[in-house]
Amino acid sequence: xxxxxxxxxxxxxxxxxxxxxxxxxxxxxxxxxxxxxxxxxxxxxxxxxxxxxxxxxxxxxxxxxxxxxxxxxxxxxxxxxxxxxxxxxxxxxxxxxxxxxxxxxxxxxxxxxxxxxxxxxxxxxxxxxxxxxxxxxxxxxxxxxxxxxxxxxxxxxxxxxxxxxxxxxxxxxxxxx
Numbered sequence: 001x002x003x004x005x006x007x008x009x010x011x012x013x014x015x016x017x018x019x020x021x022x023x024x025x026x027x028x029x030x031x032x033x034x035x036x037x038x039x040x041x042x043x044x045x046x047x048x049x050x051x052x053x054x055x056x057x058x059x060x061x062x063x064x065x066x067x068x069x070x071x072x073x074x075x076x077x078x079x080x081x082x083x084x085x086x087x088x089x090x091x092x093x094x095x096x097x098x099x100x101x102x103x104x105x106x107x108x109x110x111x112x113x114x115x116x117x118x119x120x121x122x123x124x125x126x127x128x129x130x131x132x133x134x135x136x137x138x139x140x141x142x143x144x145x146x147x148x149x150x151x152x153x154x155x156x157x158x159x160x161x162x163x164x165x166x167x168x169x170x171x172x173x174x175x176x177x
Contacts (some may be wrong), residue, residue: 054091062087098126102136121150122140125157132162142167 015068021115037117042063065087071079101108110127112120137140140158142151151167158165 062091080133090168102134121153121157125161128161128163138163140165
């Protein structure tokens with residue numbers, strides 16, 4: 001039996017984000033296709049968006065947008081998916097920026113947060129390698145002292161990138177760092 005080739009970090013990140021997006025979309029679509037657009041469906045939409053970590057302000061704007069939409073009596077899945085995709089894209093479009101930490105004031109601090117398995121550690125390591133390759137002094141600090149092997153993984157990435165590494169013992173208070 002041969003092992004399947006290991007997927008790259010971008011592939012794994014894309015799969016994870018796609019899975020989360022699909023789950024949210026399926027929940028929202030089912031709420032609007034199964035019942036007419038009413039307060040119960042809008043409350044369900046609000047709940048799903050908040051559970052998907054879109055935040056209260058963005059959720060309020062998207063729900064308000066759906067409240068104004070005029071779906072037919074039996075909207076298709078594609079109609080609802082398109083409306084949702086457009087609403088979320090509009091929310092995100094004003095927040096994209098170029099990540100160029102070497103161009104601004106020093107020191108530059110980047111904090112990585114997100115759900116387990118979304119690619120934070122790998123992304124951090126690749127950014128650190130890029131920055132040290134361009135002559136920057138990089139320090140990777142392990143704030144997650146509770147996840148198994150988190151410190152060890154970050155230490156490996158720091159070594160690969162030629163970056164300084166700092167951490168505390170497992171279970172330590174991250175604020176003490």
